[in-house]
Amino acid sequence: MRGFIFHKLCISTPLSLMSMTMVVGVQILIKDGNKFNFQEPNPFASEGEEVASVAYRYRRWKLDDNISLVARCEVHSLMEVKGQQTLMTLNALNEFDSKLTGVDWRQKLETQKGAVLATELKNNNNKVAKWTAQALLASADVMKIGYVSRMHPRDPFNHVILGVQGYKPKEFAGQINLNLNNMWGIVKSVVDICMKLDEGKYVLVKDPIKPQVRLYEVPADSFENDYLEEPIPEEEQMQPVPAEEETATQATTDDKEPDGDGDV
Amino acid sequence: MATVFATDSILATLMCAPRSVYSWDIVVQRVGNKLFFDKRDGSQLDMLTVNETAQESLPEAKEDINSAPALSMEATVTNQNFSQQVS
Numbered sequence: 001m002r003g004f005i006f007h008k009l010c011i012s013t014p015l016s017l018m019s020m021t022m023v024v025g026v027q028i029l030i031k032d033g034n035k036f037n038f039q040e041p042n043p044f045a046s047e048g049e050e051v052a053s054v055a056y057r058y059r060r061w062k063l064d065d066n067i068s069l070v071a072r073c074e075v076h077s078l079m080e081v082k083g084q085q086t087l088m089t090l091n092a093l094n095e096f097d098s099k100l101t102g103v104d105w106r107q108k109l110e111t112q113k114g115a116v117l118a119t120e121l122k123n124n125n126n127k128v129a130k131w132t133a134q135a136l137l138a139s140a141d142v143m144k145i146g147y148v149s150r151m152h153p154r155d156p157f158n159h160v161i162l163g164v165q166g167y168k169p170k171e172f173a174g175q176i177n178l179n180l181n182n183m184w185g186i187v188k189s190v191v192d193i194c195m196k197l198d199e200g201k202y203v204l205v206k207d208p209i210k211p212q213v214r215l216y217e218v219p220a221d222s223f224e225n226d227y228l229e230e231p232i233p234e235e236e237q238m239q240p241v242p243a244e245e246e247t248a249t250q251a252t253t254d255d256k257e258p259d260g261d262g263d264v
Numbered sequence: 265m266a267t268v269f270a271t272d273s274i275l276a277t278l279m280c281a282p283r284s285v286y287s288w289d290i291v292v293q294r295v296g297n298k299l300f301f302d303k304r305d306g307s308q309l310d311m312l313t314v315n316e317t318a319q320e321s322l323p324e325a326k327e328d329i330n331s332a333p334a335l336s337m338e339a340t341v342t343n344q345n346f347s348q349q350v351s
Binding site for chain 2: 053054063066067068069070071072073074076077090091092094096097100101122123124125126127129130131133134137138144146148154156159161164178182183184186187190191194195197198199200201202203204205206207208211213215223225
């Protein structure tokens with residue numbers, strides 16, 4: 001199924017990624033416009049606001065006899081096939097300039113899909129592995145990966161979907177050597193270390209160069225945004241204190257007569 | 265009974281940590297017998313990377329449309345739009 005994605009980024013806004021304004025104009029071909037409503041409404045949507053359609057599944061695992069893990073997982077789509085409901089995650093790989101990457105999707109996707117995927121698994125190994133892990137956590141039945149390419153190599157704003165491929169998460173995990181035991185082993189190790197810490201706030205940071213992770217303790221109010229939304233009106237703002245020497249000279253020359261005990 | 269709270273993207277980051285190249289960070293809070301894993305405000309944990317594990321590096325100049333930050337933005341937006349359109 002083909003579709004066109006048009007999106008225009010607000011170029012005047014600085015590229016501070018979290019506070020991005022985005023205008024999306026979209027033309028879609030939909031087979032049937034059915035919307036599936038899950039039981040609870042989206043907690044992030046305010047009145048009348050349209051949010052990206054997604055379903056959150058809250059799931060619980062037992063890490064050991066004393067520790068359980070609760071995670072919020074995401075699924076993006078649901079299909080009804082022969083009375084069975086299929087939960088899906090949807091993700092897109094993007095091609096930007098085939099001259100730089102050496103693989104042209106428009107030529108290779110039809111006949112050498114495996115080669116295209118292999119290159120992506122090499123160049124975007126972490127990203128694809130994370131998508132797979134998330135699909136496994138959400139217990140999605142199918143994970144779909146789309147191949148989305150720029151309409152023109154120099155235009156980062158307009159894209160076309162060249163193809164979509166679906167996989168069973170467990171099978172795909174095997175294909176990329178993502179081992180479930182290893183994945184949960186890492187989580188359990190991190191949790192065990194953190195459970196031994198005192199109450200407080202910490203940051204787990206991956207070194208930008210070495211394959212190393214560090215745990216730092218930080219003050220309890222770190223990363224909290226306590227700044228006001230709007231500037232305080234002029235009258236309420238603190239005024240700068242006048243310099244000490246000026247007041248001192250003023251006092252001795254103009255105002256005061258020498259005081260008995262020498263106080264100023 | 266101790267409980268750990270996290271999102272799927274945070275867990276996925278941990279689970280795939282050996283494959284990561286770029287730096288990332290996760291805030292951990294210990295409160296009583298609970299552990300909370302959070303995204304730090306302003307961190308790029310939820311942004312997608314492009315060619316993170318590739319041999320060749322991307323153009324350095326930030327204004328270049330094929331620089332890592334520009335592609336990251338493009339990939340994140342594209343991924344989001346894709347999930348809204350296809351089923």
